[in-house]
Amino acid sequence: MSGLIGSLTAAVGGSFGELADAAARFGYWAVLLVVAGDGVFPLFPGETAIVAAAVLAADGTLSLPLVIAAGAVGAVIGDSTAYWTGRRGRGPIRRGVVKVAGAGRIEAAERMVARQGAALVLAGRFLPGIRIAINLSCGAGQMSYRRFLLFDSVGAVLWSTQAALIGYFAGKAFADKPWVAFGVAFAVMAAVGAVIGVRERRHVRRQRAAASSEKEPATPS
Template sequence: MLENFNALVDGLPPALIYLVIAALVFAEAALFFGFVLPGETAIVVGGVLASQHKLSLPLLLVIAVVAAVAGDSVGYEIGRKLGPRLLTTRVFVRHEGKVSRTQDMIRRRGGLAVFIGRFTALLRALMPALVGCSKMPYPKFLLFNFIGGVVWVVTFTLGGFFAGNAFEHVAKLAGRGLAIGVAVLAVVALVVWHFRKKKREAAEEAGAHAERDAQETVRS
């Protein structure tokens, strides 16, 4: 498995890999790409590549932090410019229940909500624009966004880095076949967890829509 992954990236120049990782992390909030692919996937993969000396770990950390902070800043500006109109866009209407809970978190926790939201995939895509829509001052947003971005990038990048090192260590001690088997099981478990989480979120959104429709029926 790891050999196949290495074969895919061996022919790619490091500069291109840095660019792809930065683009995915940036686009998560700036273009709401986080609804499709969580940004931590990119930085975890980057961490694994750094453990194999294909990327520089310090440079990867700097690039990922800059991309995360810049992407969230663009998302904030989108929310500030659109204001309440943001909530009528398709992507926000689709996740109405999560949007409502995120707005409530912003009202209750202020800047701390920006930090907390950094560690949940859907909130990372929603939070910056909703904070901009709430008119939180940008310097306050930037402070919590930067702190959250640094902690998030370091945590997941080092997670990928140490996972890559652990794989190689297990491969040497127990044999590459066993190590690959363990890695496959871990990936399968993560995929199952991801789809179960998506199914649960979809059920929550459906419940929120049903509740809203019931309220509108009562009013009419």
């Protein structure tokens, strides 16, 4: 399975036929596991796995609805893991996740969750930089798990569907050139991610600045 994950995410070397054969055997499980890992450690390329599998679905190697389902289930598993890591408080796992997410993002996420609540959980699926911080903050006492699960599930389905459709339509548009389809799909995802990343960083900076101003003692008049 590790070989398949490497093929799906790197999309280099070998022939398309070999990749398709591997995907037919392990594709859905690979997508689920990679996306679940991405929910806790963003070094796992969750969006990439879904896009790659969806490109393969364009020629019938995989089923598009099952690719979407695998991505959504993996997303919920990963996000729930982050939620319960936040709920359990201190510990080596939490310290590791906090280190990955960054203390600044955690602080910003706590303020954002307190103000926007469930809507932020849904939108958080589309914010890779601060996603883990949001889920940790929800688990740390900002939201019940039942409410979190409801909105996170909706966000996971929408997020997985968006990534899968990009890959699927690229695969259809370049049906005779599968590697071109991979390249186009990944380029689109990278462009969307770059725009989201810029807006996300600006919002995090605003939240951190607001938090700093609130901590400053008032000067006597």
